[in-house]
Amino acid sequence: MDFLSNFVLLLLVPSLLVLKAVSEASFDESDNLMIRQVESHVDDFLNAERHFEKFKARFQKTYATPEEHDYRFNVFKANLRRAKRHQLLDPSAVHGVTQFSDLTPAEFRRDYLGLNPLRFPADAQQAPILPTDNLPTDFDWRENGAVTPVKNQGNCGSCWSFSTIGALEGAHFLATGNLESLSEQQLVDCDRECDPEEYDACDDGCNGGLMNNAFEYILKTGGVEREKDYPYTGRDRSPCKFNESKIVASVSNFSVVSIDEDQIAANLVKNGPLAVGINAVFMQTYTAGVSCPFLCSGELDHGVLLVGYGSAGYSPIRFKEKPYWILKNSWSKYWGEHGYYRICRGQNMCGVDSMVSSVVAAIQTTSQ
Secondary structure: OHHHHHHHHHHHHHHHHHHHHHHHHHOOOOOOOOHOOOEEEOOOHHHHHHHHHHHHHHHHHOOOOHHHHHHHOOOHHHHHHHOOOOOOOOEEEEEEEOOOOOOHHHHHHHHHHHHHHOOOOOOOEEOOOOOOOOOOEEEEEHHHHHOOOEEEEOOOEEEHHHHHHHHHHHHHHHHOOOOOEOOOHHHHHHOOOOOOOOOOOOOOOEOOHHHHHHHHHHHHHHOOOOOOOOOOOOOOOOOOOOOOHHHOEEEEEEEEOOOHHHHHHHHHHHHEEEEEEOOOOOOOEEEEEOOOOOHHHHHHHHOOOOOOEEEEEEEOOOOOOOEEEEEEEEEEOOOOOOOOEEEOOOEEEEEOOEEEEEEEEEEEOOOO
């Protein structure tokens, strides 16, 4: 084979491998195509049992019966095989073993997602157009005092409440100078009444919800308590224990931000962290880096908090250096980059730009 043939072959092999991964994915009816990513540092599947033992020790996993243990081991191996195809689809991130590696994709979606992005409530106004010519190159609200530590929703589909509360925590900080950890459980327990004529679906605790619905609830009910006064349990269908006398933060108004990324950045800088929806199919195996997959659905199923952006995150060959959004998640600090997810900015990747909400906090007239 001559030099030119060898050169052409070298160019074709990566593309063929990607096509092979996509082709294989399309024939696996038990999985979602878009969740097929690669664990770059787990490539010795003959040692799957060793990896499983490390996984159990790291995440303190125990199983009730030998049958359950064997079943979870088989799921774990399936996730390693899924991961083996990953880096080809998302080469700028690192995908690997996470606390979700013994869950099927269906279990992951059922227990750890929970966004119901249907129709915005009537009070959700369009955010005004902001100037964008003097935006900072890089910005991070974590460095400016508006973000509480990463929380953990547990196996409850309450991501929408964490996204909502994170945005209100930031807005309350901007309004008062005080960073308060606010109550997600109040939303899980109490935000259940809505007019079916106005909404396609109501917020439903661990079964999902929508951030703008929750802003509407806070606006109508008067506010939310501190987390220490109404602590998170992750349990569903608990009685509402809201105490109006303990309100510490409330909503003045909220608005839907344009899909334009400069406007999203401008609203982030001016109004604080933003509640956003995203497609989470690549997040089950994400461990680090800037996620910029070749293919990703725009169907939103998870609520997160946009806290900042960067101008250039390292990405090999195809992407070189890529600007990114910084998203706070609610799966504990042991997931991703200490609880955070970086995703490509500039392409509405995984629908991250298509459902963005800004909130303005009201200044309380009495101290709590």
